[in-house]
Amino acid sequence: MTLFRQIYALLFVLFLLTITSLAYVQFTETQSFLTKQMESDLNNASHSLGLMLVPALEASDPAATETMVNVLFEGGYYQQIKLTWLVDGKQQVWNNAIRVKDVPQWFIDLDIFTPISKENIITSGWLQLAKLEITAHPGFGYHELWRIISNIIIVFAILFLVAIVFARVGLSMILKPLHHLQEHAKKIANRQFGPDMPTPKTTELKELVQAFNSMSAQLKQVFNSLDEEVSALRKKNLVDQVSDLPNRQYIVSRINGWLNEPSSGALFLVKMDWLEEVHSQYGYQVRDETIKLLAQKLQHNLDEVSPSVIARIAAYEFAFLIEDNEHEQLTKYLQCLIRTINKEISKAGCKPNEQFNIGIAERLGQMTVSDILAQADNALQKSIQEHKVFHWYENSHQQLYTRDEWRNNLSKAISQNRFQFRWQPIQLNSNNEVCQREIYCQLQIGENLLHAGQFMPFIEILSLGTSLDRSLIETLNDHKIFDRNFEPVAINLTNQSISDREFHRWIKQFLRGHKSPERICFEIPEASVYSDLASCEHLCEIIRDCGAHFGIDHFGRQFGSMTYLQNLRPSYVKLDQSFAYIEESQHNSELCRALVNVAKGLDIQVIVTGIQQTEQLNRFTDLRLDAHQGFIAPPVDLKL
Incomplete structure (x- = not known):
């Protein structure tokens, strides 16, 4: 029960006790008063009637006696009058049933008033004439008591309703700061640090609110400090100080993660010898300023064509990683790159299309980091030898299908649910128990069974992500995959589904109709968070x-603030695979530790990915991560 209801119930009980006590006192006092009044009336009536009957009794006139008694009997509240003649013992009795107008019978049946009788001897001098016994009728008492009680009930009912309304409004106003405090405490528990609460006028609540505001500000400062620490470590270890672009270490780890995921694209290596001429003519300061301006222009112009990672890997060498793009889009990216470089060359006073070379290696099939770096470097050297602006590395690998064939085959496979699944366990570091399983899908196209690395690039390019995700989730549900184990099943969502509001409505309807939604996990790539x-x-x-x-x-x-974690509040985060592949060093450990501290500071589970061997996992022991994933526990086939 809430504090409001407790106080409200207490006031309700106290008010009822007060009203009940007042009603009881009023009832007893009224009953006593009416009883005394009836006794007084009875004494007066007995005395008066005794005096009136003396002449009739002396004359032994029964008719006159009966007439006088009837006058009194009919004009007052008397239940019985009994007259006994002492001369001959004759009795005359007058009775009146207890019936009271406008008073319910059940109230009369309560017998609130006991019968009151008065006995009197009528005398004439020393002679005793008759004995008169009068019993009062309680109708007057019942009538008056019922009228008074009815009025009291009406008044008390009105007072009760007014008091209830005022108590509710008053308590709501008094406890309003406490309600705000409750909501604020919930947000702090969820690591959501909003603006300070207004200070209430109540002294006790005022001090409590001030304490909560102070605590919230301190926790917010701690999180901001962790976020700033991550940014500082990234800039120190993974960013080139001159160009503010990622350095060689970052691009290599990024390429490694890119090649271990289903994707497409290419790697460009660019050597800009014209920067050496700028250095020789104007000095290193002008050269560094030129590099910085060049980096800004490259980021601004190339992002309009396609998102990419641009890194400075040597004094005059740059690397460009373009993900999820096919050959046609890569050609547009190359053209924009050449135009941007020529504009900056012209500004520096050098000749366009000279003193810079580009080597391009397109991702085709299964490749390693050393493979694609070697191909890109070979293409760059070929460009230098042949005095050409750019050179594409010739790869003998042939695509399975044309673009139109991919569209038709993928659409058909998705609509017919030609899925085959594998799942990989995610194990807790503490005891190696499985905490969840991640689903990987394969598609049967003709006689070929294609894994995600082969078809996912075309899913993104052809905007089939929403169709794939819906069909995949429905297939898993139809085959009761979510009910096979107690561990949750993780499903990776495509960028298209994340941005599609129609998919949002569909997934809401699906989850509300599912009997075990707690066994379903959805994974959102960090890039989607920053983009939308x-x-x-x-x-x-x-x-x-x-x-x-x-x-x-x-x-x-991604390079950016971690504050999105406060808004999204995910159940877990998976460290990028690059942290498992980069060489172990103090700087890398500091950056990884800072990222883990940010997540754990928000009570978010942290899972390290890309773990191949136990020795690799041991590197993360000191970070106290929650779980790990990788080919240390490889995926297994899932039979439908």
Whole structure:
């Protein structure tokens, strides 16, 4: 029971006790007063009637006696009058039933008033004539008592209703700061630090609110400090100080993560010798300023064509990682890159299309980091040798299908639910027990069974993400996959589904109709959070309200603030695979530790991914991570 209801019930009981006490006192006092009044009337009536009957009794006139008694009997509240003649013992009796107008019979049957009788001897001098016995009728008492009680009940009922209304309004106003305090405490428990609460006038609540505001401000400062620490460590370890672009260490780890995921795209290596000429003519300060301006122009112009990762990997060498793009889009990206470089070359006073070279290696099939770096470097050297602006590395690998064939085949496979599944356990670090399982899907296209790395790039390119996710979830549900184990099942959502409000409505309806939504997890890539935070917040709110769970995949990959964690409040985050592949060093450990502290400070479970061997997992022991995932526990086939 809430504090409001407790106080409200207490006031209600106290008010009832007060009213009951007052009613009881009023009832007893009224009853006593009416009893005394009836006794007084009875004495007066007995005395008066005795004096009136003397002449008739002396004359032995029964008719006159009866007439006088009838006059008194009919004009007053008398139940019985009994007259006994002492001369011959004759009795005359007059009776009146207890019937009172406008008073309910059940009230009369309570016998509140006991019968009152008065006996009197009528004399004439020393001679005793008759004995008169009068019993009072309680009708007067019942009538007056019922009238008074009815009025009291009406007055008390009105007072009670007024008091209840005033008590409710008054308590609501008095306890309003306490309600705000409760909501604020819930937000703090969920690591949501909003604006300070207004200070109430009540002294006790005022001090309590001030204490909560102070605590909230301190916790917010702690989180901001952790967020700033992450940004500082990223800038120190993964950012080139001159260009403010990612450095070689970051791009290598990013390429490694990219090649371990289903994707497409290419790696560009660019060597800009014209910057050496700027250095020789104007000095290193002008050169550094030129590099910084060049980096800004590259980021601004190239992002309009396609999102990419631009890194400075050497004094005059840059790397460009373009993900989830096919050859046609890569060609547009290359053209924009050449135009941007030529504009900056012209501003520096050098000749366009000279003193810079581009080597391009497109991702085709299964590749390693060393493979694609070697191909891109070979293409760059070929461009330098042949004095060409750019050179594409020639790859003999052939695509399975054309773009139109991919569209037809994928649409058909999705509509017919030609899925095959594998799932990989995610194990707790404390005891190696499985805490959840991540689903990987394969599609049967013709005679080929394609894994996600082969078809997912075209799912994104052809905007089939929403269709794939809906069909995949429905297939898993139809085959009771969510009910096979107690551990939750994790499903990766595509970028298209995350931004599609129609998919949001569908998933809401699906989860509300599911009997075990707590066994379903949805994973959202961190890149989607930064690109469309509003859609992510809307989708995550639906998932959380329906009882399911969600997590952030590739946590720590993007450069940006971690404050989105406060808004989304995921159940878990998965550290980007790059943290498992980068060389162990003090700087990398500090950055990883800072990211983990940010998540754990918000009570979010942290899972490290990309773990291949036990020795690799041991590197994260000191960070006290919650769970791990990787080919240390490989995926297994899931039979439908």
